[in-house]
Amino acid sequence: MKILGILDMDVETLEINGIKRPVKIHYEKRNNCRVSIRKKAINIRIPSFLSEEERHRQLTDLKQWAINQLKDNPERFKLEAQKEYKDGDTIAVGDDEYILKIGFKDKLGSSARIEGSTIQLSISSNLSKETHNNHISTLLSRCIAKKRIPELKERIYELNKNHFNQSLNKIFFKHNKSNWGSCSSAGNINISTRLLFAPDDVLEYVCVHELAHLIELNHSKNFWRLVEKAIPDYKKKIKWLKENGDKCRF
Secondary structure (H helix, E strand, O other), X not given: OEEOOOOEEEEEEEEEOOEEEEEEEEEEOOOOOEEEEOOOXXXXXXXXXXXXXXXXXXXXXXXXXXXXXXXXXXXXXXOOOOOOOOOOOEEEEOOEEEEEEEEXXXXXXXXXXXXXXXXXXXXXOOOOHHHHHHHHHHXXXXXXXXXXHHHHHHHHHHHHHHHOOOOOOOEEEEOOOOOOEEEOOOOOEEEEHHHHHOOHHHHHXXXXXHHHOOOOOOOOHHHHHHHHHHOOOHHHHHHXXXXXXXXXXX
């Protein structure tokens, strides 16, 4: 199946160790070929100018490399199961627990709002089941984060004042699945809403980690000294994220 957009992309399926995995093949303006294995898909990127014969050869080699990696390291590349939500389900985030009321309507967009201990979700019925779940996950992260953003921002400003006293531009909370946080050279900090599932001290560690980047935009020894000065047992927080991070998701 070819998906047309800014870049052309084919989507195929490979069955490895009895598990079907989507393979996304991107045709791009690039000079080399690349394959990467993610939790949800195998991504292959190849130059768009290749001949059909060369394209076939490259794809065969890259797919075989991915197959070998997955067979040799099944635990490392274990598929991330997508959460499926049903009407009446409950979701616990920190000290809060919510009942989900999910309704489907014939419309383009989806929306959500919190009413006491209930989250009302109105989901477009013109979507696949997988997209339904993606919409629900994103909406839950947004509305639950919105409730805690004022408190979390205040805590980040306090941590900055107490430990770094640097110029801090903007703070964003996003449903970011690729990392726990980031800090830009412009002084903007991004925190993943997935951390709402983590203990407060672990969330605080990530905030301190990103604040330290206001001084050191790297992971040098000096950077880690800054982190350790603010949180002496920061390695325990890193260990918690490694062991429990896959449970922190909407």
